[in-house]
Amino acid sequence: MPRSHRRVLTHPDLVELDLLDLLHALADPTRMTIVRTLRSDVERPCGTFPVDVAPSTLTHHFRVLREAGVIRQRDEGNRRWTTLRLDDLNARFPGLLDSVLETYERQLAGT
Template identity: 75%
Template sequence: MPRTQRRRAALVHPEAEEIDLLDVLHALSDPTRMTIVRTLRAEPERACGTFPVDVAPSTLTHHFRVLREAGLIRQREDGNRRWTTLRLEDLDGRFPGLLDTVLAAYEAPAKPVGPEGGVT
């Protein structure tokens, strides 16, 4: 018997107090997920299919689950679309300054001073 009667499995999110730092770090250590989080940081809410990533839809779903279960994003359903938001307040309440510091670090240039441009 197909237990597919409830495909949208109620989207379990961890409580704010239950967010684990190591899970957060692991979630952020993937380039695709980092792109998702950075995009979300710039825009408040976004539909799943509108992220500037270059992976298959099913892969995107996987990354969303990792981010969701780590407590980084929240997803809500609206009709056929699934909207995603960053859990900014929860994150910042639990780990003050962490997200901004990490995102700022990601923007840090690889070459702080490199006017020569020579690969040598």
């Protein structure tokens, strides 16, 4: 899509981050894969995440995460880059994301 036709990306301010929105965003396995990937990579282009969903579905998952304040996205040329808003999340809800990720990892490992 030409840059002039792309939607403006909105990101909530730190004070607008809501716990229930955050927990809802993290309650999906595909979105957790995105978050886990970003926890180990500083920034990634949108088409490079290890998920097996249609592009339109992936766009939906990014929107949910972005609107909850979990990720930040920016356009550069014809690519959209995604980063985890870890500093903002830790400022608003200290340790919550790490706790959710640790619990999820244990659940995946079956312990």
